[in-house]
Amino acid sequence: GAVVSQHPSWVICKSGTSVKIECRSLDFQATTMFWYRQFPKQSLMLMATSNEGSKATYEQGVEKDKFLINHASLTLSTLTVTSAHPEDSSFYICSAMGLTNNEQFFGPGTRLTVL
Amino acid sequence: SQQGEEDPQALSIQEGENATMNCSYKTSINNLQWYRQNSGRGLVHLILIRSNEREKHSGRLRVTLDTSKKSSSLLITASRAADTASYFCATRVNDYKLSFGAGTTVTVRA
Numbered sequence: 486g487a488v489v490s491q492h493p494s495w496v497i498c499k500s501g502t503s504v505k506i507e508c509r510s511l512d513f514q515a516t517t518m519f520w521y522r523q524f525p526k527q528s529l530m531l532m533a534t535s536n537e538g539s540k541a542t543y544e545q546g547v548e549k550d551k552f553l554i555n556h557a558s559l560t561l562s563t564l565t566v567t568s569a570h571p572e573d574s575s576f577y578i579c580s581a582m583g584l585t586n587n588e589q590f591f592g593p594g595t596r597l598t599v600l
Numbered sequence: 601s602q603q604g605e606e607d608p609q610a611l612s613i614q615e616g617e618n619a620t621m622n623c624s625y626k627t628s629i630n631n632l633q634w635y636r637q638n639s640g641r642g643l644v645h646l647i648l649i650r651s652n653e654r655e656k657h658s659g660r661l662r663v664t665l666d667t668s669k670k671s672s673s674l675l676i677t678a679s680r681a682a683d684t685a686s687y688f689c690a691t692r693v694n695d696y697k698l699s700f701g702a703g704t705t706v707t708v709r710a
Contacts, residue, residue, distance in 0.1 A: 491642075517696065528688060529643075529700045578642055582696060589698060591635075593642040 487513045489581050491592035498569055499600055505565045506595045508579030514559035515581035519589065520552070523576040535562045559584075569599040606689060606701040614709050619676040621704040623689030624669075630692050632665055632672050637686045637703075646674075646687075679708045 488511040498504050508518055516537050521529040533543045533554050541554035551573075553565040562581075566573050576596050580589040606623045613619050623632070631650045635643040649656045649665045649672065656663045662675040676683055686705045690698040 489642075519697075526705075528702045531697060531699070534697065576640070580643075580698075588645070588648075589696075591643040591645075594640070596640065 487511075487581070487583060487588075487590040489579065489590045489592040491577075491579055491595050493595060494593060495596040495598075497598045497600065500570050501568055503565055503567045504569055504597060505563055506577055506579075506597075508562045508564070508581065508592055510560045510581040510583075510590070513581075513583045513590075515562075516559060516584060517582040518556060518562040519580045519582075520554060520562075520564050521578045521580070523578060523594075525576075529578060532564075566597065569597070571599045573597065574599045606687075606704050608704060609702070610705045610707070612707045612709065613679055615679060615681060617679055619679050619683070619706050619708075620673060621687055621706070622671060622673045623701050624671045625689075625691050625699075625701075626670065627691075629667075632663075633690045633692070633698070634661075634663060634672075634674050635688045635690060635700075637688065639685070643688070676706070679706075681708050681710050684708045 490509045492507045518535040520532045522532050523529045531544050532547045533541045535541045535554045535556040537556045543549045556562040576594050578594040580591045582589050633648045634646040637643050647658045647663050649663050660677045665672045686703045688703045689701040
């Protein structure tokens, strides 16, 4: 099956720093990738939809200047949490949608802890 | 926005028993999908049921869909310890976005 990787799998950073999370589709091309956020014992909330070569579409309430998304190629999307604060601590999950069908394949997630 | 509601929130069963969880949604859908998430991990796609289907099976999984009631159920038969996880339903409306339910945490006791 299609494989999506995320790097890093976990990161701890100090308040005020920026953190970049990568999402890669390893064996297929993805024109569209999605970024989700999940708080403990809660569901996934869609943050933004990332399309290769164009600006990301953010969901209501998600600050685009705080969560910078870049989808530079058909296999890579990055999420940068800028000036991270403790309330940004969460589990960030990406998914990628293949070119030939609409199925989403999920990455293993990145645990961000901001001290 | 989230449109799925799941119940129960948590379920604890003995190994070998069946586990049933339900999902309700608010708007018309193209399909409904069920995912499993082990603690601290990503999502694993389990099964997809289209809006014109009423029931679907995959191994020990049985999914039903009632579009008139806007609800779906997931049945795991003969549960195993490895089935311990959180289960989420997700609906796709008109575009490619998925909207996830709140999830049901299943614990299978040995």
